Amino acid sequence: MKIYDTQRAPNPRRVRIFLAEKGIEMTYVPMNLQGGDNLSDDFVRKNPWSKVPLLELEDGTCIGETQAICRYFEVLKPEPALLGKSALEQAEIEMWQRRVELGFSTKVELCFQHGTDFFADRMTPVTPVAEWARLDVLTFLDKLEAEFDGKVYVAGEAFSMADITLFCSLEFARVVSIRLGDNHPNLKAWYERVKIRPSINA
16 A cells, blocks of 8 residues: 655645554655656656545555545544534534635645646746635635634534645745735634644655
8 A cells, every 4th residue: 555645745744644644654655747757658647637645555556536536545544533523513624624625725826836847848827817706815814814713623612634635735826925914813723722732744
């Protein structure tokens, strides 16, 4: 069993933190995305979408998409539960997970893809897209700050996948100069709680 990933990207980092929280050891195959490792014929045969992370099982079965990989390991090792135990917990974590992914993570990725020339060899950056996404991200953070009043973690009292997603996306957002401001005291306090967890260094 092995996972194809890259150290700098937020989605592979989400999986590494998830597995570290569960104490699951893994073999990682580093991929150079800028160098096009994910576009090689061999990798595309494993994952036609050419994305990382990608989990390859012993029998050759490949599972793509961060959430799907984490779900696989959550079922194999339910404790600690990072996707929730009860129906309500699972629904709340999924709700916040989707909100963070759609409202923040995806927009940060657009800022990176269209505001830098990192992938200029395989796509045409459109500056207005990056500008729109940045404004949307800042609006989202302000809204999330208000939601965080009195909260310990994103989906309640327990650390979950929603926290992992938000943390990794915030860390990556620094690449495009997006950071928490003085108007985000609740989020800053949350960030300090999360960054001291040993799994964050995975």
